[in-house]
Amino acid sequence: MEFTDLILHEDNHLLLVNKPPGILTQGDATGDAPLGELAQAYIRAKYDKPGNVFIGVVHRLDRPVSGVVALAKTSKALERLTTAFRTRAVEKVYWALVARRPVPENGTLIHWLTKDERRNVVSAHSHEVPGSQRAELAYEVLRAAGPYWLVEVRPLTGRPHQIRVQFAAGLRAPIAGDVKYGAAQPLPNPRQIGLHARRLTVPHPTKPGETVTVEAPVPVGPPWALVKRLVAK
Numbered sequence: 257m258e259f260t261d262l263i264l265h266e267d268n269h270l271l272l273v274n275k276p277p278g279i280l281t282q283g284d285a286t287g288d289a290p291l292g293e294l295a296q297a298y299i300r301a302k303y304d305k306p307g308n309v310f311i312g313v314v315h316r317l318d319r320p321v322s323g324v325v326a327l328a329k330t331s332k333a334l335e336r337l338t339t340a341f342r343t344r345a346v347e348k349v350y351w352a353l354v355a356r357r358p359v360p361e362n363g364t365l366i367h368w369l370t371k372d373e374r375r376n377v378v379s380a381h382s383h384e385v386p387g388s389q390r391a392e393l394a395y396e397v398l399r400a401a402g403p404y405w406l407v408e409v410r411p412l413t414g415r416p417h418q419i420r421v422q423f424a425a426g427l428r429a430p431i432a433g434d435v436k437y438g439a440a441q442p443l444p445n446p447r448q449i450g451l452h453a454r455r456l457t458v459p460h461p462t463k464p465g466e467t468v469t470v471e472a473p474v475p476v477g478p479p480w481a482l483v484k485r486l487v488a489k
Contacts, residue, residue, distance in 0.1 A: 349410055
């Protein structure tokens, strides 16, 4: 797949892309090429720019998660978009696939999260504990999708692994394929879980009063192929 196939919106300051599952948003110890570097290579080739190219990663998606990622093409855009995410001036909508029907079918989850940095695992607590961060999301079951339930999720905070650990702890409904947080087995593509950043609305960094909204198509292949057919009906 070419990087151009991932682009959902591009202008002089903003680049919104549909990250495939298994791709890093930012570099880590693995040395695998992250989305930011792929975007830099695209900009160099498209605009024939030698040397360093500025791409600012505004926020992150976990490696096995797919969907919309916002990248900044200028330092001004990076600063303003970072502020927008920090002050919750953006709207994020995810789709989640779970093997267990959430009960109740809609509601709000509130936890306090702590992270074990060495193991890269987050724990959810029902009350505040030392070093914890408050996490909140709203969810609604949309429909059955074969062996899964399709759930729309609106995170109201942006914590690492938030949706994954809150669904596992609060609903006893781990994300499909997310064995780290209790799923029975991985998906056919073990680099993927059933969590997709479906839609993102951000204030345009250089056009006051304007917003940009994009919607990311779900990944090809299982388990999303069934969802794609259902949504198309």
